[in-house]
Amino acid sequence: MTSVPSKRYSDDVSLVVVLLDTNPFFWTASSSLSFSQFLSHVLAFVNSILLLNQLNQVVVIATGYNTCDYIYDSSMDASQSSEKGRMPSVYSNLLQKLEEFMIKDEKLGKEQSQRAIASSLLSGSLSMALCYIQRVFRSGPLHPQPRILCLQGSSDGPEQYVAVMNAIFSAQRSMVPIDSCYVGANNSAFLQQASYITGGVYVKPQHLDGLFQYLTTVFATDLHSRSFIRLPRPAGVDFRASCFCHKTTIDMGYICSVCLSIFCKHHKKCSTCGSVFGQAQSDTSSASDHKRKAPET
Amino acid sequence: MASGQVSKRVKFKSSVKDPGTPGRLFLTLERLMFKPNSPNSATKLNMEFKFIKNHRYTKEGSNKAPMLNLTSSQGVSYIFEFESYDDLQVCKECVGKALSKTGETPKPVDTSEVPSEQPSTEELLSRMNMLRENRAWKDDGKRVQKPMLLYFLKKSKKVLDISDFFLYELQKLHKRFVRDGILTEAEFWATRKKLLGANSSKKSKQRTGLKSVMLSDTKPSTDGRTNKVTFTLTPEIVREIFAEKPAVHQAYMELVPKKMSERDFWSKYCRAEYLQHAKSANAAAAAEAEAAEDEELALFLKPDNLLAKETKRKIKCVDPTLDLEADEGDDYTHLPDHGIVRDGSKEITESQRQLHIRTLSQELNRHAAVVLQGTPIDEEQLKDTQTVAEALNQSKHGQDTSNEEADMNANQDRLSRISKMMEIDDLQASSDLPLAPLSIKDPRDYFDSQQASALKTSRDTSIGTDPVKRNLSAGESYASLRDSISLIKTTGLVDPIITPEVAVKVLSVLTHNISSTKYDLGKNPGLSVLDTLPNTIKEELLYHWTSLQELLRHYWSSYPITTTYLYTKVSRLKDAMSKIDSQLQELKESVLSDLRHQVTLLIRPMQQALEAAMQHYDAEMQKRSARSAERSNGYT
Amino acid sequence: MPQVRIIAKNFMDMVASLPAMKLDRLYQNAFICEAILRSLPPLAKKYVVQMLFFDGPISGKLLEEWVLADGVTKHKVAIDRLIQLRIFTEAVDKKRESSYKLNQTFQVNLQKHLTNGGVLPREPMASTVRLPSLEELDTYAHEQWEVGSSSLCFHYPSHLHCSGQAEKPTNLSSSMMRIFQRGLLTQRDKDAPRLTEGGFQFLLMDTNAQLWYIIRDYISNSEERGTDPADLISFLLELSFHVTGEAYNMNTLTEIQRNAIKELADLGLVKLQQGRKESWFIPTKLATNLSVSLTDSSSRKQFASSLMILVGMFFMVIVIMHATGHVVVETNFRIYAYSSSKLHCEILRLFSKIEYQLPNLIVGAITKESLYTAFDNGITADQIISFLQQNAHPRVAERLPSVPENVTDQIRLWEADLNRVEMTSSHLYDEFPSRDTFEAACDFAREWNSLLWEDSKKMRLVVKAEIHMNMREFLRGQK
DSSP: OOOOOSOSSOTTOEEEEEEEEOOHHHHHHOOSSOHHHHHHHHHHHHHHHHHHOTTOEEEEEEEOSSOEEEEEETTTOOOOOEETTTEEHHHHHHHHHHHHHHHHHHHHHHHSOOOSSOOOOHHHHHHHHHHHHHHHHHTOSOOOEEEEEEEEOSOOOGGGHHHHHHHHHHHHHTTOOEEEEEOSSSOOHHHHHHHHHHTOOEEOOSOGGGHHHHIIIIITOOHHHHTTBOOOOOSOOOOOEEOTTTOOEESSOEEOTTTOOEESSOOSBOTTTOOBOOOOOOTTSOTTHHHHOOOOO | OTTSOEEEEEEEESSSSSOOEEEEEEEOSSEEEEEESSTTOOOOEEEEGGGEEEEEEOOTTSSSOOEEEEEETTSOEEEEEESSHHHHHHHHHHHHHHHHHHHHSOOOOOTTTOTTOOOOHHHHHHHHHHHHHHHHHOSGGGGTHHHHHHHHHHHSTHHHHHHHHHHHHHHHHHIIIIITTSSOHHHHHHHHHHHHOHHHHTOOOOOOOOOSSOGGGOOOEEOSSSSOEEOOOOHHHHHHHHHHOHHHHHHHHHHTTTTSOHHHHHHHHHHHHHHHHOOSHHHHHHHHHHHHHOHHHHHHHSOOHHHHHHHHHHHHHSOTTTOHHHHHTOOOTTSTTSSSOOOOSSSOOOOHHHHHHHHHHHHHHHHHHHHHHOOOSOGGGTTOHHHHHHHHHHHHHHHHHHHHHHHHHHHHHHHHHHHHHHHHSTTSOOOOOOOOOOOOSOTHHHHHHHHHHHHHHTTOSSOSOOOOOOOSOHHHHHHHHHHHHHHHHHHOSOSSSSOHHHHHHHHHHHHHHHHHHTTOTTSSTTOOHHHHSOHHHHHHHHHHHHHHHHHHHHHHHTOSOOSHHHHHHHHHHHHHHHHHHHHHHHHHHHSOHHHHHHHHHHHHHHHHHHHHHHHHHHHHHHHHHHHHHHSSOOOO | OOOOOSOOSOHHHHHHTSOHHHHHHHTTSHHHHHHHHHHSOHHHHHHHHHTTTOOSOEEHHHHHTTBOGGGHHHHHHHHHHHHHTTSEEEEEOTTSOEEEEEOHHHHHHHHHHHHHOOOOSSOOOOOOSOOOOHHHHHHHHHHHHHHHHHHHGGGSOGGGOOOSOOOOOOSOOHHHHHHHHHHTEEOOTTSOOEEOHHHHHHHHSOHHHHHHHHHHHHHHTTTTTTOOHHHHHHHHHHHTTSOTTOOEEGGGSOHHHHHHHHHHHHHTSEEEEEOSSOEEEEEOHHHHTHHHHTSOSOOOHHHHHHHHHHHHHTTOOOSOSSSSOOEEEOTTSEEEEOOOOHHHHHHHHTTSEEEEEETTEEEEEOOHHHHHHHHHTTOOHHHHHHHHHHTBOHHHHTSSSSSOHHHHHHHHHHHHHHTTOOOOOEEEEOOOSSHHHHHHHHHHHHHTTOEEEEETTTTEEEEEGGGHHHHHHHHHHHO
């Protein structure tokens, strides 16, 4: 009879924020999985999440090439009725908004110059997802347990590095796991790190025609069940850093105390942020001194 | 007796039925001797008192012969039959003195002769303390946070749990090694004693505590014929009364002997007690009437102000930030002005019985508190009530000041805590240190360094970001995507979404992946390898681990072998270690196949340590034998 | 301590106890499949979803591979529940390894649901008439509830000083009334019905548990009324997928359903309306949330409101006036309840002393005496605390803890206070002539299970007073 009072979350009610990669350059280049197939799997997955619990909530954010936007929110979508029995309103609403989004994305693209790597705006959609989740957190004591699912295909955009890492860390801080399912060719360093740091799951499906099965078996697992379910774990993430100057992996090095850039040998000035370092102590000093060397700005 | 030696004619018996050997018993404070009358007799006895554990004797008046029964620590009993009860009485006193004397002096550690020394609880506690300290401080830098932790824990009650845990562990180890004769008691504790430092070696002698029996509960005896009621008061009882009822104590200090005689005082007190305990209503009424006449009597009947004052002081100590721990043990709610206002007396009238329950529990609490406080008075002072009262007064005074000091300290603590909390609170104005904006020229640097390592691990051959083949213009790409959206819109989802074959394939691939990473050790910081094991195996492993540590510590500390004693110890340890080795082997073989790999990995370091020890042992043995061959006069 | 487990089983246990035939028939309806799926434990849901597109059986070993060591029991529970509900059929092969297969109908229905969405058995009517808005529906329920609340006092034990308000409820069907009289109220002869101990506890139960109680009794009573429980369950589940506030034609219902819906209207699940030609029903929030309540997940706000309506209809005292709580507890043991309801006043009076009653505010204080009264009535400290927590005013509910710790602790302490010292009247025996007699006496007392204490050294023992006579006999015999 010792009921746990004021339980903040109910057990398995989830809020899944799905980040949908809609980068046209990736999808047209992708041969193994067409966008319509991909959408089919994802839509069915979204519906199955909603099926699992009446209180489950799904938000879909499109990660475009130039912009990102919310394209579906199940809490706004009051009626569950189907459109003349052919397709659930979930699908038609989502597709409608997605189409509008594509047009907007294209329009914006015309004004901007093209980037070297056709990456999609992951940092933007991650931030939007986190904002949404923050709003849910503040809505009151009772809310579903949020998690983010990145469905990404295009490769990482280096220029977004800082923004993405910031998003990852704030997700970690608010205990929101970032799951990622990467359908592209190589592994995504962003997503691997995101999932690792936030305690989410990173999966790179081998059989893309069975994407739905991956999604339901791995990513439909609610946070409550994760405490007693074994989910795929990465074989190991190598956290050794590579230096900024030669891109070689090092075990020990110099770190700029201002911007945390890593160098394999002592520099007078940080190449990343321009901070001027003080005099290095005598080279005979012990290895532990390496890390202590800080710029005296 | 004056010389400290007593000699009496006795019969020495090994059991009650034994007819006994006539002879003489000599008793000194240190030893006892028995010399048989006939020089031929083999029964002789000459032993020190410290080996005598307890003594019993027949009571005078029973129709048994006057006998004294001494039991040694080995459990052997020596029975002496005296010629008269007077003789017995004299010897009894002597034995009693001797025993109390030896009891006080710390037992000489002579483990070879006292094989099963049972540590007293107090000793065990201090030993356990040592162990705790030992654990906390050793292991160099790896456990720096441990002393800090302990410091905090000590403040809370949790230290008890911890000590329980260590005690439990210690007991297990003790049982395993000492009972089985692998280590002697002395050896077992020696490694821990060292770390305790000088403090423990000259530990103050144990003080006798107060009895937990409530003496003042002793009922008045009636002779049954008259209405006379007799109370028996001993100094001990008086002390307890004083300690538990400060008001009585105060009254005594004021009144005796200036205003009334000691006897008057106590008869008044007893009368008050009697009236209070009397159950009938008219007795209570009588008490009130009497109290009205006699102000001294009233003193005893009214509730104890001093107690209330003390309770209030305690309440004052309760942290306003609600430290429940401080409050837990005390029930202040009976104080009229504590807590919330009661609503009228109508709703619940506390019956007389409930009042009784409350006062009884209060008395029990008070008594417990006094007992726990311990006795500041020495036995010698327990002679007459006057000295008792004064001594108690003195010690109380000391305590009060120390109490105040403690209060001050507590207050200080609280203040510092509050100020600390304030600091944490980020209500403070932001410090206006000048900020230099971070100017990062190109975040790509960060990415590249991460990407390089991330891709290296993912067993992908192609490194870096391969630019998407732009075989379509942006416009065409968008158009094709829009096409596929409208395709779904018109035709609906692919039906079925996936074929059963693919579904099965994917699930089995995933499952395979799961099972293969299941035993991937140490990759996930959140999961300890041990946690994946079933509890029994986990516990067994931990148990073996601690035992092995203990043995190895003893083993290596015995080198170099300089005495025979060390030699035997090492060989004993070696045997024990090889036993553990075989147990580990068994454990390894007994676990299920899917766990075996992990268990093997865990066991390996243990086995390596064992192996190193064994090798060292073998090498040493060879050296020894070689040496002893050289010089045939080895010390073995 | 009184038994508090009024509700032991949940709704799905009732479903699972239906005969196989009926279960299979239930699964013909896609919505029931969905509702049942939602009611499953999380792990079972996962199993069903990941096997949705399998055509063959899956081995139990494969499933177990995914389960961590401490989830094994959960795995077993999930599998058991699935088999119990006939969603899984188990097959054991020669090597005694079991494999599971999804129920065909269940599977197909869910698959269809995923790709095509569900189809309700009836479409909402084209809005020819003005339908009540959602707010109006809620008000409708509130009105009903006020009727109930005023008749509530009627059921209060007289010592709570509520009199004069006793109005007989008029619009409540007798079958509903019976549900309550069975467990929660006792009626002796001509006395007004009084709350039983169970009734007191019902009042302070968490909202979900209360709904369980009502629904369960309603369904298990259905057979008495000549309705098949399976039909009722299926209809209730189906109803939960209707859209709140839309009108549905009564003609689409079967005979049984039409009977049921009248009773459900009594419960506030639906509102019935009569047009010129045809009649229709409008599901309230309560109906559409029904399947939520079937799961074991903890209570939530939106649900609480609908429950309130339901329970209000039963004029059983419940909990909440608005969708949110109303009680503020201060560290000085004072309670403020923003409510004008007499009903709330009475609930609070169960364990606190009401001091003022202002038009929209009830002020009271938790006192030792008031709590002792509550404890006497068999209410536990935990129940009181969880009541206060669940009904915390939204302003305080945001905080943690919503009820000050010193208050909750004090409530618990007061409860513990009652159990601090247990008085047992007893007798002390001493001065035994011999050890044998003493031992024999001890054994004798032990046999009677009333040996309270013994001191073998001084040969004294304390024995419960009840067996004093027997003991005396015994000792006399010993001599």
